[in-house]
Ligand SMILES: NC(=O)c1ccc[n+]([C@@H]2O[C@H](COP(=O)([O-])OP(=O)(O)OC[C@H]3O[C@@H](n4cnc5c(N)ncnc54)[C@H](O)[C@@H]3O)[C@@H](O)[C@H]2O)c1
């Protein structure tokens with residue numbers, strides 16, 4: 001098992017290994033002992049038996065364990081679910097000493113983390129990520145949020161978990177398409193700050209699968225990268241925005257498609273288009289784009305062309321939290337495995353985007 005300490009003020013451990021769920025009674029003992037616990041998960045995760053395994057593992061340690069199973073999917077990151085969960089906690093007389101467990105992917109993690117951040121002005125919560133994406137990205141770093149009809153993640157808070165328990169064996173039951181979503185974020189880490197990871201992914205004979213013995217190491221590498229960025233910029237004022245490579249357009253695609261296009265695939269299109277932009281702005285070897293596109297294709301991440309209008313997407317991007325009044329910050333590759341933050345006038349960005357998007361859609365159609 002690997003253990004990574006996230007060295008912020010109330011630091012916490014990320015435990016990564018194979019078969020950790022059944023050892024939860026030992027591994028997260030300090031965080032659940034003599035506390036009431038509400039474990040929240042979704043139907044797909046519960047169907048795999050993970051909720052009952054965690055409950056079984058901690059039942060002799062926790063005071064009492066309640067389980068709430070909600071439907072799967074991004075639409076569950078809603079204020080109505082927040083309301084239901086905080087009312088449930090209040091009815092069960094949860095105090096500040098008690099805690100929540102988020103068992104599932106990023107949807108469960110974001111929703112439960114946000115509930116934990118506001119109930120009684122903040123109670124502890126534990127992340128047990130069961131998707132690759134949640135393991136390498138959403139479960140670490142303390143960002144929690146739910147969506148509004150006007151956009152994704154518009155209501156949220158910074159609230160770190162008290163511990164993250166990542167059992168990579170849970171990835172084995174992920175549908176291939178969901179595992180590939182996580183690979184999209186893995187590729188993102190390679191492109192923003194780890195050329196060796198990008199090279200490793202490109203030189204593999206076969207694409208990564210959920211059975212790969214290297215998974216623990218790869219998750220650890222990503223968690224260390226995320227940690228280094230979060231420590232420098234806990235509240236997302238600068239460096240942390242690098243993690244948003246591909247996400248400005250990605251979030252817009254998710255929103256405009258009403259979440260028909262999944263997160264990992266949406267950001268893959270964003271990463272590819274923003275690499276094109278980078279290549280128009282500076283001299284980069286032309287094979288960067290071909291190689292990167294090939295890598296995204298290996299994981300079936302480029303399903304476009306998506307025929308959404310450039311204007312609608314542009315508008316969605318301008319509503320992004322990262323936008324200032326007249327400028328927006330975008331993340332562009334500066335070389336293969338390094339990205340930089342570029343501030344562009346909104347007008348210049350919009351003109352570029354609409355032209356590129358329309359050209360892209362028409363050539364690929
Ligand atoms: N807070 C952050 O910093 C951050 C970072 C990145 C992404 N996110 C958020 O994460 C969310 C996406 O997360 P996700 O991709 O994990 O999606 P998800 O939580 O919807 O999970 C994807 C699907 O896999 C199923 N599933 C989960 N684990 C499973 C398992 N082990 N076996 C079988 N099925 C399983 C789920 O039921 C769901 O249908 C988005 O809402 C995104 O905004 C947050």
Ligand SMILES: [Zn+2]
Pocket residue numbers: 137185247263267
């Ligand atoms: Zn993401």
